[in-house]
Amino acid sequence: MIYLTGNNLTMDTVERVVFQKEKVALEGAARLAIQKNRSTVEALIASRDTMYGINTGFGKFSDVIIDEADLDTLQLNLLYSHACGVGSPFSESISRVMLLLRANTLAKGHSGVRIELVEQLIAFLNAEIHPVIPQQGSLGASGDLAPLSHLALTLLGEGSVYYAGKQQDANVAIRKAGLSPIRLKAKEGLALINGTQAMTAVGVIAYIEFHRLLIQSEHISAMTFEALRGIIDAFDSALHAARGHKEQEMVAARMRILLADSKLITKQGELRVQDAYSLRCIPQVLGASWQTLLYAKEKLEVEMNAVTDNPLIFSEIEKVISGGNFHGQPIAFAMDFLKLGIAETANIAERRIERLVNPQLNDLPPFLSPNPGLESGAMIMQYTAASLVSENKTLAHPASVDSIPSSANQEDHVSMGTIGARHAFQMLQNTRRVIAIELICAMQAVEYRGIDRMSLSTRKLYKAARLQVPSITQDRIFSKDIETLANWLKHSWHKIDEQQPVQQKW
Structure with missing residues (x-):
């Protein structure tokens, strides 16, 4: 109770x-x-x-x-x-x-x-x-x-x-x-x-979903890291401690644990000196996305326990005070900030998808196709991810900078915070589909590398996700796979990181 x-x-x-x-x-x-x-x-x-x-x-x-x-x-x-x-x-x-x-x-x-x-x-x-x-x-x-x-x-x-x-x-x-x-x-x-209960309620659900999605993105990006034989040195604790952002340090720590026993990762200079940013900068980018989430959480938890109507009645002093606690500016700003974190989580995932499917950027079969040329494989899945990312960019425009006077100019400045919250929620649905596409491509790529060489954590994810969508052995209607995995990520894959020492409760 x-x-x-x-x-x-x-x-x-x-x-x-x-x-x-x-x-x-x-x-x-x-x-x-x-x-x-x-x-x-x-x-x-x-x-x-x-x-x-x-x-x-x-x-x-x-x-x-x-x-x-x-x-x-x-x-x-x-x-x-x-x-x-x-x-x-x-x-x-x-x-x-x-x-x-x-x-x-x-x-x-x-x-x-x-x-x-x-x-x-x-x-x-x-x-x-x-x-x-x-x-x-x-x-x-x-x-x-x-x-x-x-x-x-x-x-x-x-x-x-x-x-x-x-x-x-x-x-x-x-x-x-x-x-x-x-x-x-x-x-x-x-x-x-x-x-402000509508914008705050949407914000609360957006927070819950983005929290889960960020953890999932870390796991999926770890699988992509293996598929592209990423350089683990970029996640070294000394490197991230030197900068000092705790969220960045925590992401790097989780990536090290997720990949600790992998035989697919490489060392600096072994295959190449440096990876592309979409691999090398996972802690920096996702860490910053965690920062937007934590800021939103702080403001939402204040607003959940706030008196936001008007006028307010103070029994102790027998006074009725008219004010503006109903103004949604704090939540409007929080939602617009959260949208940036959501957008960049999708942006960097789409760039990793490109690296998985582009034969000029890897040594995998072109577009991960089982029969390149006759079959297009994951080619158009990257198009879909790019489309969703582009749509997110338009939705990420801050709602809070807009105001239209109402009530004959008595209410002459408004927050548009509910629009910001609704757009954040829409962006989450787009972003979940982007990381679902990354997961499809990463699973296909690691099959070429050797599933037995994956880390225990990523192999666990691979096996669970393969129960949702099969390997690509020939072209099929991939829309169904994307939606199946996105639905799984939203409703079924709730607790995926059992490495509690670094899975800080945000």
């Missing part, structure tokens, strides 16, 4: 809730804080003080005072008018993270909601009711208004959800799960949709 306090979410706990379906509950002190905060809101409403979003309109309508009799209707109208999301829905995993993050931020006791609202979010998590939330439509400031409105409406029994393996009407799913729709009170609609 995970007990939400508003302060204790980590990547590990999110993974347990999202993927292992661990149950969630409110911690006792958080429950008391929420109840006390709601009492403050009700007292302030009774005092008839003007409070943004509680008894006023929203955005440019913030100067419009709302009659007390219409305060609940105001919140419902907010959700209806803001549910303008379009495009394909987020995955169930991302929807699930959004529920968890929204519950956690409300648990901090500064949002003025009733305990029943937080319990409804938690009930959705525990019953595995996942809102169907369109991906597009958020500017990433004033919160992820459109996507979170779609989430909020499902709590009321409106819109669609994923439940019991299919998409269905929210009200039907709620009843099937033994729950009831809720009705919103003053402040609660705004508390549900002001925040």
Whole structure:
């Protein structure tokens, strides 16, 4: 059981809730804080003080005072008018993270909601009711208004959800799960949709996937290193200690362990003096990609435990403060930085693919073809990798440098952080296919070198991957192989490095 306090979410706990379906509950002190905060809101409403979003309109309508009799209707109208999301829905995993993050931020006791609202979010998590939330439509400031409105409406029994393996009407799913729709009170609609939970949820899943993908890339690049008879001296600990980037040092250490017993690697001067950068600089490039991942993790874990709605209610001083904690700039920057690490992981992998298939750069059969000329072998797989890498370059353009004013220029600077997070996630899917292509080519190449001469680690990978795709004995529809391996990398090959002494927990 995970007990939400508003302060204790980590990547590990999110993974347990999202993927292992661990149950969630409110911690006792958080429950008391929420109840006390709601009492403050009700007292302030009774005092008839003007409070943004509680008894006023929203955005440019913030100067419009709302009659007390219409305060609940105001919140419902907010959700209806803001549910303008379009495009394909987020995955169930991302929807699930959004529920968890929204519950956690409300648990901090500064949002003025009733305990029943937080319990409804938690009930959705525990019953595995996942809102169907369109991906597009958020500017990433004033919160992820459109996507979170779609989430909020499902709590009321409106819109669609994923439940019991299919998409269905929210009200039907709620009843099937033994729950009831809720009705919103003053402040609660705004508390549900002001925040960065969409961009942060996408960022969290992107972090989890990129963490796994980087480890996989190290293993696959080690196999390529063997196939091209790489020079192991480039991974010497003294060389990397001389520079001092710990992530670079850790990648080099893992490469040394992965290749320790290989009979395919070479020494400096044995075949050549130096390797090409795509082999020699694996620790420098992947180490820098690890740095982008660690930066993103730091910012995401802060945001997971942040209060990001507006206004905030401080019970201790009986004060309502309007501000801008909903602005997604920190996550926008983190996602744009993460995109660089994702892009370069694919870039360097594609260059290794080229070295595996280009007969001018190796002594292997041209394009790894079993019958060069009659059969093209891996020739067009390199084209596909190049195409994916090029697409990544366009997606890597920073979303955070763009801003379009909204709400009649009241909201005149926005983060576009959700776009940055979505692009990072798209780039990950492209990059996984690139390293799948590298794995196909590396396996084919090491067969020419001698599987029995591989290291134990790379041979283990070879055997597991060969259960997914067979050796290339003649041309076939390679698209199927690429997708099969990419799917395997995403869903099945989770724990591949058993060398724990250097597999630091990032």
